[in-house]
């Protein structure tokens with residue numbers, strides 16, 4: 001029994017189109033310049049990430065980048081206005097104390113913010129952090145609501161700061177509010193039985209500890225994450241992302257971690273994990289909505305992820321996910337730090353959402369031995385919970 005969400009400007013609907021959330025105001029949150037010595041020191045979670053993606057969507061002719069709020073029927077993407085998530089919405093996932101702490105940052109000096117940030121885990125702070133994080137969560141909410149209400153066919157939310165590391169009571173890994181988790185909870189609250197079961201598929205190269213924790217005992221949200229997990233030496237540097245974490249209580253069996261024990265994984269490994277684990281389990285779960293925590297830091301060229309995934313592979317994964325939930329899929333940006341890689345990948349994903357067939361992958365797409373052994377290990381663990389994971393031979 002949630003209060004009605006704040007009214008957004010009434011736009012006509014276009015149930016056959018792909019929606020796009022992008023709002024320039026999310027670019028204000030930025031690492032203070034005095035901490036920066038050279039180009040190499042620029043913080044990876046940089047405002048230019050969403051700008052470059054938006055510019056390349058414009059160059060591809062998918063959106064009219066000259067007008068921000070006028071729906072232009074000559075362009076393929078349908079704009080969805082972002083708005084700030086409300087306290088009530090954010091507190092569906094976070095504690096009131098955490099919300100108030102993020103809100104209080106707007107009143108601090110940059111100097112004090114730097115001192116506070118130094119005590120936190122992989123976080124920088126800025127006077128606009130609260131407003132950007134609220135818009136980022138609100139952008140994810142509006143994208144999901146538009147898809148569930150069938151105002152658009154599916155959607156992509158080009159948002160920052162990211163969210164999947166943020167837990168109920170603390171920030172972490174460049175994240176403040178857990179955008180995809182909040183959006184999932186809001187949709188369940190607002191749409192009830194038409195949006196009960198939600199799949200959150202996380203292909204960011206880092207484990208989404210915050211999403212896992214938010215839904216660990218939840219019977220209605222399936223979290224599947226594919227990520228690098230190297231013995232505590234890869235962010236978030238703990239063991240929660242290993243294959244043994246499968247959920248608890250009523251959520252037992254509804255948490256699926258696919259942890260690569262090394263960097264360098266590529267299209268073959270991701271497509272194999274999708275064919276062998278993600279799609280069979282997702283079909284058996286049969287979600288009403290799919291939300292992708294779409295970090296593009298497993299992309300080729302990313303200095304944090306050091307993996308090899310191509311834009312065509314992201315398009316293929318999107319294409320497979322579109323077969324679920326009657327096509328109700330929302331792609332929300334998480335990480336990804338190579339500006340060219342994230343923009344090219346987002347354009348490929350967006351074209352796929354719009355209905356273009358994914359580009360063919362000519363490279364060898366055999367999984368590596370580590371890809372195969374990881375998939376076998378996860379299948380064995382998950383066979384306790386999923387019929388489709390029990391191979392017929394055994």
Ligand code: 6DK
Pocket residue numbers: 043044122162163164165173174175204206235295297304334335336
């Ligand atoms: N810090 C994320 O991509 C966030 O999952 C990843 C957070 C990694 C923190 C550790 C780390 C650096 C590296 C280089 C320079 C400065 C800090 F949440 C997402 F954004 F999606 O590598």
Ligand code: ZN
Pocket residue numbers: 204205206295297334335336
């Ligand atoms: Zn990441």
